Amino acid sequence: MTGSDSRLIIATKLLEALAAKDLDGVMACVTETVTMDTPMGPKKGQAQTRGMFSMVTAMGGKPSAPKIDSDAIHARVDSAMTKSVMTMHFTGDLVSHIVVTLG
Incomplete structure (x- = not known):
């Protein structure tokens, strides 16, 4: 298993x-x-x-499947109040x- 594989498992x-x-x-x-x-x-x-994660779960945050970039893993987390990328x-x-960004 490569480093990116194990990181993807942890992110998932x-x-x-x-x-x-x-x-x-x-x-x-x-x-x-x-x-x-x-x-x-x-x-x-x-x-x-x-x-912070407690607040995300209280808002009903629903994460998407993670995607690997060159040095990080990204996932959308959408709730009734906001859409964000983690x-x-x-x-x-x-x-x-x-890093959490809105949008």
């Missing part, structure tokens, strides 16, 4: 957990020091990131940085 697990509103499952896919850039400002560490960057086999 994260998105499936997000769709199932399983925050423990989401957090199992990220590093302890994960950072997240969002339209609402940066989030640092698992506690702040978990809070870009995941990895350290090893865990997500270490997430």
Whole structure:
């Protein structure tokens, strides 16, 4: 299995957990020091990131299947309130940085 294959598996697990509103499952896919850039400002560490994912699940966020780019994995996450793209960057086999953009 290549690095991109294992990252795609982790991204898929994260998105499936997000769709199932399983925050423990989401957090199992990220590093302890994960950072997240969002339209609402940066989030640092698992506690702040978990809070943001909690808000996404409360809004009924529905993620699409992930797609690999050269150095990241992207997925759409649409809810009743907003449409966004989540870009995941990895350290090893865990997500270490997430960028959320609207649109």
